[in-house]
Amino acid sequence: MNSLFLEPTEEDRQTQNCKVHKGCPLIFYEVQQRASHSPIVCAKCVTQNDLQGRNLMIIEEILNCNDNSVFQNWPIIEDKSILTEYKNILEQADLRKCPITILDQYFDNLQQKIIEKISQCKKKIYVDIDNLFITRDGIKDIYNNVSQKNYFRELTQDFKNGEEESFIKIQQLIQDVNNKCKENSQTLTKAYNFYKNSEFALQLQIPNLYMEDMLNIINQLQDWFLKGFQVDSSTQFQRKKYDYNDTIKEILSLVNNPTNFCKDSFLKKLEICLQKVGPALPRIEPNSYLKEGKERLDFTVLQEEQFQIYEKSIRNIMNIENQIKKISEDKVKNSEIFENVDVLQKEIQSNLKQFYFLSQRQFTEIKQKNKFEIDLTYKCSFQKSKQDGFSQSHQKIERNAQNILEITTKDSGWNVQSHYDTLINPFTKYRIVVQLEPYSSFQQSYEFNIGIQKEKSCNNQWVSSSPYFFSNTSDCKFEHATKGLALCNTQIKHDKKMRQLEFQMCISEKHFLIADYPEYSNVTTATEEQLNDLDQSKNYKLGIEIKSIQKVKILKFLEVSSFPTIQ
Numbered sequence: 001m002n003s004l005f006l007e008p009t010e011e012d013r014q015t016q017n018c019k020v021h022k023g024c025p026l027i028f029y030e031v032q033q034r035a036s037h038s039p040i041v042c043a044k045c046v047t048q049n050d051l052q053g054r055n056l057m058i059i060e061e062i063l064n065c066n067d068n069s070v071f072q073n074w075p076i077i078e079d080k081s082i083l084t085e086y087k088n089i090l091e092q093a094d095l096r097k098c099p100i101t102i103l104d105q106y107f108d109n110l111q112q113k114i115i116e117k118i119s120q121c122k123k124k125i126y127v128d129i130d131n132l133f134i135t136r137d138g139i140k141d142i143y144n145n146v147s148q149k150n151y152f153r154e155l156t157q158d159f160k161n162g163e164e165e166s167f168i169k170i171q172q173l174i175q176d177v178n179n180k181c182k183e184n185s186q187t188l189t190k191a192y193n194f195y196k197n198s199e200f201a202l203q204l205q206i207p208n209l210y211m212e213d214m215l216n217i218i219n220q221l222q223d224w225f226l227k228g229f230q231v232d233s234s235t236q237f238q239r240k241k242y243d244y245n246d247t248i249k250e251i252l253s254l255v256n257n258p259t260n261f262c263k264d265s266f267l268k269k270l271e272i273c274l275q276k277v278g279p280a281l282p283r284i285e286p287n288s289y290l291k292e293g294k295e296r297l298d299f300t301v302l303q304e305e306q307f308q309i310y311e312k313s314i315r316n317i318m319n320i321e322n323q324i325k326k327i328s329e330d331k332v333k334n335s336e337i338f339e340n341v342d343v344l345q346k347e348i349q350s351n352l353k354q355f356y357f358l359s360q361r362q363f364t365e366i367k368q369k370n371k372f373e374i375d376l377t378y379k380c381s382f383q384k385s386k387q388d389g390f391s392q393s394h395q396k397i398e399r400n401a402q403n404i405l406e407i408t409t410k411d412s413g414w415n416v417q418s419h420y421d422t423l424i425n426p427f428t429k430y431r432i433v434v435q436l437e438p439y440s441s442f443q444q445s446y447e448f449n450i451g452i453q454k455e456k457s458c459n460n461q462w463v464s465s466s467p468y469f470f471s472n473t474s475d476c477k478f479e480h481a482t483k484g485l486a487l488c489n490t491q492i493k494h495d496k497k498m499r500q501l502e503f504q505m506c507i508s509e510k511h512f513l514i515a516d517y518p519e520y521s522n523v524t525t526a527t528e529e530q531l532n533d534l535d536q537s538k539n540y541k542l543g544i545e546i547k548s549i550q551k552v553k554i555l556k557f558l559e560v561s562s563f564p565t566i567q
């Protein structure tokens with residue numbers, strides 16, 4: 001075994017010499033130990049074993065350490081840099097860092113500053129005190145002055161004593177006072193308001209709120225010390241100047257909404273009251289008092305017309321109530337009352353319809369502001385018309401294996417018609433793509449009509465008798481070609497290209513168009529005059545009337561925010 005690895009003997013320790021290097025004093029501890037290696041070493045051990053200085057401690061230094069000494073590499077820890085920090089702290093002799101000394105200074109300073117500030121504040125107010133407040137004596141002076149009370153009494157005394165001149169003087173005084181009526185009214189009113197304001201101020205409600213605020217700030221200071229030096233999230237050192245006028249506006253707008261029927265005079269009074277307590281309002285955040293999860297009503301979105309309709313309906317309902325009361329009083333013939341109630345009820349229904357119509361318009365406007373496309377291709381449904389027996393018996397409407405809606409006919413010889421089962425929303429933009437598959441022997445004679453009809457005509461008239469439809473026959477109403485040829489033009493009306501068609505419609509925008517899809521090489525539209533009589537408040541349905549076409553496929557059925565541009 002190599003002697004290097006031997007433990008030092010008792011003798012070595014006593015002589016404090018290295019066991020390996022005779023005569024060499026042991027001067028270091030190697031504290032970060034390497035395996036099976038004596039931790040007490042001499043200078044030669046260091047060089048021979050290439051020991052690292054950062055792992056060594058000088059024995060002499062340990063002997064000389066005092067209460068504040070910190071060793072750079074003792075105890076053994078993960079990150080020695082913290083020992084340097086300890087050294088810095090313990091080896092500086094600064095008595096000022098005693099907490100009580102420092103806090104005493106701080107609180108003395110705070111107390112002194114607060115007292116100074118309060119005394120300055122008081123002085124400034126007192127200097128101006130006569131302009132800020134009016135007392136009972138002040139009010140008395142103003143009254144005595146304006147009323148000329150003493151003079152009036154003197155004259156009256158003279159009058160009593162029979163002095164002749166006094167009579168004229170009294171007359172003069174009465175006239176003077178009458179002349180100064182307006183001026184005196186203003187003076188007295190002004191002083192009275194001043195007095196009321198003074199009185200309000202002297203109740204000290206607002207100053208007490210300020211006091212509470214100040215004391216709260218001291219609580220926050222205390223909490224900062226007591227709760228681990230964390231600044232409370234509600235604390236704002238750079239206090240944003242709070243404009244209480246915003247809060248007042250907010251409260252007024254909440255009170256003054258069209259459903260509250262507030263009079264302007266009431267709102268004015270409320271505003272004056274709120275202005276008085278304005279400085280206290282930062283303590284109220286109106287938004288935090290609104291119910292969570294409720295949408296705020298934006299009354300600017302609702303239209304005046306809608307309120308009128310509601311008001312009208314409410315009036316009618318009250319009328320109905322009155323009529324019913326009359327029945328129990330039995331003063332009028334009951335049949336008359338029932339008639340009245342009937343009329344009122346009908347009016348309510350028509351009001352509600354109008355209201356619905358207005359809401360629908362708003363909803364559509366909002367939809368149109370945001371680009372969208374609602375694809376109803378796989379959801380739309382069509383119904384057979386009851387216009388005639390063949391539409392019922394010779395027509396089948398169902399979805400194929402690809403979930404495409406198909407209108408098929410049993411026979412080539414009869415006209416049949418069907419309708420989109422939902423009422424047309426006059427504000428919606430529709431794009432419908434259809435594919436026509438005529439019977440083989442009618443390739444050059446099939447008939448296709450698409451357009452709108454009043455709802456009530458759907459089951460007793462053909463689409464082709466409506467004023468609003470496209471057709472590949474000479475019956476067509478809309479035949480204005482804006483590009484290429486019109487659908488009813490004999491050159492193209494049975495063209496293979498014209499068997500896949502896009503129909504576009506928006507009643508409120510008076511837009512009706514049909515074109516071959518997707519090329520749009522032949523585009524037919526309705527002219528403005530043709531749509532003059534179109535009444536968008538009426539209910540319309542979309543209808544398809546066909547003859548000699550075996551199958552119409554509804555390839556696309558879309559509601560869009562805008563129609564595609566056709567080049």
Ligand SMILES: [Zn+2]
Pocket residue numbers: 018019020021024041042043044045046
């Ligand atoms: Zn040695």
